[in-house]
Structure formats: C-alpha cells, structure tokens
Amino acid sequence: MSFLTTFVNGLSLGSIYAIIALGYTMVYGIAKMLNFAHGDFIMVGCYIIFLFSSNLGLPPFISILIAVVLCTVLGITTERVAYRPLRNAASPLAVLITAIGVSYFLENLALLIFGADTKSFSSVITWSGLSLFNGELQIQGITIVTIAVSLLILLVLQLFVHKTKEGQAMLAVSQDRGAAMLMGIDVNKTITLTFAIGSALAAVAGALLASAYPSLTPYTGAMPGIKAFVAAVLGGIGSIPGAMIGGLVLGIIEILSRTYISSQLADAIVFGILVVVLLVKPTGILGKKIQEKV
Amino acid sequence: MLLTIKNLSVYYGVIQALKKINFSVDRGEIVALIGANGAGKTTTLHTISGLIDPKEGEILFEGKDISHIPGHRRVAMGIAQVPEGRRVFADMTVEDNLRMGAYTRKDRSGYSDTLNMVFDRFPRLKERRGQLSGTLSGGEQQMLAMGRALMSKPDILLLDEPSMGLSPIMVNEVFDIIRQVHEDGTTVLLVEQNAKKALNIADRAYVLETGSVTVTGDAEELLNNDSIRKAYLGE
Numbered sequence A: 001m002s003f004l005t006t007f008v009n010g011l012s013l014g015s016i017y018a019i020i021a022l023g024y025t026m027v028y029g030i031a032k033m034l035n036f037a038h039g040d041f042i043m044v045g046c047y048i049i050f051l052f053s054s055n056l057g058l059p060p061f062i063s064i065l066i067a068v069v070l071c072t073v074l075g076i077t078t079e080r081v082a083y084r085p086l087r088n089a090a091s092p093l094a095v096l097i098t099a100i101g102v103s104y105f106l107e108n109l110a111l112l113i114f115g116a117d118t119k120s121f122s123s124v125i126t127w128s129g130l131s132l133f134n135g136e137l138q139i140q141g142i143t144i145v146t147i148a149v150s151l152l153i154l155l156v157l158q159l160f161v162h163k164t165k166e167g168q169a170m171l172a173v174s175q176d177r178g179a180a181m182l183m184g185i186d187v188n189k190t191i192t193l194t195f196a197i198g199s200a201l202a203a204v205a206g207a208l209l210a211s212a213y214p215s216l217t218p219y220t221g222a223m224p225g226i227k228a229f230v231a232a233v234l235g236g237i238g239s240i241p242g243a244m245i246g247g248l249v250l251g252i253i254e255i256l257s258r259t260y261i262s263s264q265l266a267d268a269i270v271f272g273i274l275v276v277v278l279l280v281k282p283t284g285i286l287g288k289k290i291q292e293k294v
Numbered sequence B: 001m002l003l004t005i006k007n008l009s010v011y012y013g014v015i016q017a018l019k020k021i022n023f024s025v026d027r028g029e030i031v032a033l034i035g036a037n038g039a040g041k042t043t044t045l046h047t048i049s050g051l052i053d054p055k056e057g058e059i060l061f062e063g064k065d066i067s068h069i070p071g072h073r074r075v076a077m078g079i080a081q082v083p084e085g086r087r088v089f090a091d092m093t094v095e096d097n098l099r100m101g102a103y104t105r106k107d108r109s110g111y112s113d114t115l116n117m118v119f120d121r122f123p124r125l126k127e128r129r130g131q132l133s134g135t136l137s138g139g140e141q142q143m144l145a146m147g148r149a150l151m152s153k154p155d156i157l158l159l160d161e162p163s164m165g166l167s168p169i170m171v172n173e174v175f176d177i178i179r180q181v182h183e184d185g186t187t188v189l190l191v192e193q194n195a196k197k198a199l200n201i202a203d204r205a206y207v208l209e210t211g212s213v214t215v216t217g218d219a220e221e222l223l224n225n226d227s228i229r230k231a232y233l234g235e
C-alpha cells in the first residue's frame, strides 16, 4: 500500500473517532460528565443495523435511520433514568460510576440477546471506490463516505451551535448552568438535547465503523469509545472543532504506526502521544486556558 | 404587592440558611436587603429565582405562589436577576450575552427595541458589542450583567451586590443606572454590602442577620437608626 493510501485510511478511521468524540465532548461540555457508556451506544447502533439490514433485509439507509432514532431514545432514556437523578450528587464520581455501570449493562444485554460470537456485518456502502494516480492512491467507497459524512456532521453541528437558539442555550449551559437558568433556559431540556445529539452521532459512527471493520461483538464499541475519549481530550475536551482534530490526528497516528512500526504497538503509541500532548498542553490542542475574572 | 416572601426556610443539607423570613416588595419600589457576609442575602435571591428550592414557605409573585414553578419559567413571568459576581458568559461576545438575556422573548422587533434601549443605557456595551465578555473590565462586566438582565424586560430586577469590587467612580455609575432603570418603571430588589449607598437609593429596607429578618423600615429611618449606623454604616 502506498503512503498516500495509508494516510487516507488513517483519515477515515480518524473521522469515525471524530464523530464519536463529538458526542463525548458535547456531553462533557454541557452536562459536565463523562459518559463512559458512549462507546456502547455505538455497539447498540451496530446491532440494530445488523438486525434490520442483515436479518430483516431492510435497505441499509433505512436501517441506519432506525438505529439513529433508537440510539437517540436510548441516550435520552439513559440520561433521564441513570444520570439526571445524580446530577446534584455530593460527589461527581457517583455519576461516573453509574456510567460505567450502564456500559456493563449494555454490553451484557447484547451478550444475552446476540451471544458472544462475532457477527459479520455487511457494509452499508456498496460503492467500490476510486483508484487515482495510477493506483498510487486507492480509496474505498466507505473511506470517502466516512470522511464526507464526518465533515458534514462537523459543519452542521457548528452551524447548529452558533446559529440556533438551542445551540446558544447549549453554549450558555456549558459555561454557567446557573446563569443559563437565570436567562430562562431550561437546563434539563438542553442537556437532554445534548444526549440526543451525541447518541444519534454514535449510531452514525456505528454504521461507518462496522462497515469499515465488519465484525460485530458486544465489545465492538468499547475500544473505539475509549480512543474517541482520548481524541476528545487530545483536541481539548468540550471543544467541537477540538474533537474533530483530535479524532483525525488519532486515526492517522494509529494507522501509520500500525503500518510502519508495529500493529501490536499501535495502541501504545496512540496513548503515549496523549500523555506527551497533555504534558506539553494540559488543556489539549484547542482547549482554552481556564481563566477566571473577579 | 408584586413580590411577597412568606415564612421562607432554606437549607443547605442540614444547615439552615434562611429561617422563616418574611418580606415584600411593592410595584415601583426599590427595596434594599442588607446584611453581613453569610447572612443569607444571595440565598434569598437564588430562592426567588429558583436556583434553590425552599424547604417551606411561599414566594408570591403577583399573588401567585411560584415556589414550585421551575426557575427558568420565572424569567418569562418577569423576574430577572443580576447574580453575585456577574457571571457573564465569558466565551461569548457582549452582543451574544445580551441575546441570551432575551432568550425567553419571542418578538423580533421587541428584541431590537430593547437592545437599543440597553445600548442607550450602556454606551460602552455598544462600543464593545463584538468583544468577548471575558476580556471586559470588572465594571464593564457589571454593566453587561445588568444589560443582559434588562433584555428580558423584567417587572422586577434582583441585583446581588452590583457594586462589589468596583472603583468608587464605577460604583456611582452603577447606582445611577439602578436609579434610571427604576425611573423607567422597573421594580428593584437590591442586595448590597454598601449599605449606605443602598439605603440612599432605596424606599424601604430589610436587614438580614444569620438567616432572619431583624430590622425593617423606611430607608431613611434606617439611615438614622443608631444601631444600624454602628453595624452597617461603619460609624
């Protein structure tokens, strides 16, 4: 494989991390919690698509749409039932531990329903892709679609956050929840909306991930979830463009290390780079200095 | 009465911060709430705005008990607050902060009228409308916090220590603005450490001591009250 092709593959994996990281970073920024079950929402999305598309034979696009809707409902329900009651708990660890609990719950539920065996997922994209520069650059259809979808999502999210009233409410809640309430903003509704968006994105990420790496188990979402979390921290947690950049950087580093250094060491290198970046810039690439004014 | 507080008790865990307090604010008044650090002034304003739920008691606004209405809906009913420490949205521009203040308003033309009114009242905000609020000076942030609260066209404005940390000139400016806002027809409930200034501008005042209202009367009376002069006016 040429360097260029490898690089583009990294970009593609990075785009998936970016979409997942967007959910992580928005929920962190607005609800001020780490939703460690976020990766498992991806897995749930994958199984839903698998069920409707491979088993019931619905067209991929319809299956994805169903997965997006059901994951959104799952996200809203989880927040309502598991996280909201703990929002004002004395220790912020309470909700974090609950999120880990939700993660195990979803993984074991999938185990119970679908079993531990690997399901092979048929790609939702059938387009074979492009070959450019006399074969120097081979791009699969799924790669192109993944990159395009993630750019589109970033664009729509930025417009949503900066140009709509609901988006502005999210920014306000992320900066000062109490002051946001004093503006007349329904903080609960804003947090619900954030979970809805994050979970819908997890379903989209699931469709892309399972199409690129078509084997599905109850633990499919766990590792991408953790890496997307790393990506969000790398980019500056709470920052939407930061999640995008963090995701892309992470994906590219991972694929390049896997190809040119060692596939066993790739993950270690990824996490090593996180450590180095955080030592140099603790707030991440686009993270802001925490400044306070009297 | 526009606002009546009846037997209001508020707890933080087991600590009782407000002990069955009673007071009221009539339409068109400036009422001052003074008291030492930790007396419960901020707690009172937070409870009126719905940031904290009372354990018992009533908050009557235009005769209706609002203590069980979610805080965000009280803004649309006509209650706005300029919180202690200003709490402007630091990463938003001045204009976006003002837009957040008008969050509950639906009418576009009314919005721009109010924006112009606020810009007339605070010319410095107009000059700096595109600046990030976190980079404003303390005085400018106070102006912004007040302008932001006015954007909802409140019936009553709750002000929590608006003069805190400001230079004497700025303090005078803030009090001038409070007077003007009041002349424009807004009722004001003013919490202040600067008791002298507060009593000078207010019609009536309540003194809060460790969670209880201990003294009440016309502002002028309190200005001439010996024990008040000793305790709060530093004389």
Ligand SMILES: Nc1ncnc2c1ncn2[C@@H]1O[C@H](COP(=O)(O)OP(=O)(O)OP(=O)(O)O)[C@@H](O)[C@H]1O
Pocket (backbone or CB within 6 Å): B012, B015, B017, B035, B036, B037, B038, B039, B040, B041, B042, B043, B044, B084, B193
């Ligand atoms: N979040 C909280 N948790 C526990 N106790 C609190 C909390 N907020 C306030 N208190 C306590 O409640 C009491 C009243 O506090 P409050 O902030 O209302 O006082 P204040 O009159 O506004 O004081 P200051 O003039 O210093 O602003 C204080 O004893 C304070 O320690």
Ligand SMILES: [Mg+2]
Pocket (backbone or CB within 6 Å): B041, B042, B043, B084
């Ligand atoms: Mg206070």
